[in-house]
Amino acid sequence: MTETSRDIATELLDAALMHVPFDGWSETAFKAAIADVDVAPALARGLFPRGAIDLAAAFHRRGDDAMVAALAARDLSELRFRDQVALAVRLRLELIEDKEAVRRGVTLFALPMHAPEGAKLIWGTADRIWTGLGDGSRDINWYTKRATLAGVYSSTVLYWLGDDSLDNQATWAFLDRRIDDVMQIEKVKAQVRKAPGVARMMKGAEAVLSRIKPPKPRRDDLPGGWTAPR
Template identity: 30%
Template sequence: MKYVDKVDLVTKMLNHVPDLGWTWDALYKAAFNSKKLKSLTEEELQTLFDNKISNIIGIFNDKLDEEMYVIFNSQNNKNLGVTQTVKALVLSRFRASENCKSIIKMSLFFMAQPGNAYEALNQLMKTSSKIWEIAGDTSTGRNFYSKRLILAGVYSSTLAYWLAKETRSIDESEDFLDKRLDDVKNIGKISKQSIEVFERTKQELRSIIRKKI
């Protein structure tokens, strides 16, 4: 199956996630409503994603990353400095996610389950790396990884803040993001402040994923 068909199936699945959660049943219902995939068995559908729900969530996250890029490019962001470019991309990611906050909470809850820790971190770092890639980062070695680790902390803490209240706007979260970016002014360098941001992020995310949706 082509990757684009998998993305289409996951997109259809989102209509069922609010009621069924990130489950195989939600995938089966999405496939049942697809002319291309209606004939596939449940086993065949699971095989498409290597029998892992986390892979489906990964495609969902990749889709949001692509939408982030489209939103960022639709705005006048060409002449921004590095920090402001990173900020604009994080806010673009939130705008791409604006209509599926509850689904994102569900994905965090699922990925917090035992056995999903590595994949959860991998997906977070993938988004962080995508932001730096679009921002034109050409760093290598330790600097490459430190930038992505620090940004992962900034992004996650702001995401936790935004998700904490269903009615919290992106504009409100922008003020919070500014403070987090100010905490790590030297965003390409590991510092005591950046480590503190990352550690605080883990606590904030735990408080979000422990809440049942």
């Protein structure tokens, strides 16, 4: 098999996962993966320019891909929307085969220099969930939905990492409580809109906010950009 016909990016990620529990998402793990796969370092660096950081990001996006596929295979027609969201988050965690790799990733992206990358990945997960559930919002709600879900997801991940309950039942209960909290906020917002004297003020504010649109899909066929491999 030639290098051009191999999925070297996937091989490198799989190899790295064998070393991450011991070395974290580090340069040491990256070099060990290169040796295991027996690929030219220059080629590996071309696929993952930042080394282990890009590997960790690819691992996260692999989990997003698996979640989207699992969600698409489910019949959601009988579920309330809040339960669809809960299911998506639960699937995202249940499909993780290496909890320690996630723990090491959380440690990596908690570092100040990598925190923006971590926030971007969490936002990406929230976006994949809402998109997978058919979210059609094209205004400020596009942002608020993802920001809220990103908070729910990140807090649930942290709880899950420390959960030793049977089948992670404590985590799923925690997730349900967080989603219920969000639903309560939405109910309060709806009641405020109906309050005398507030409706007109809210209507004006919403007219301004309605001009805010979600970002246009990024084109990958233009020069000057690069996306880490999945």
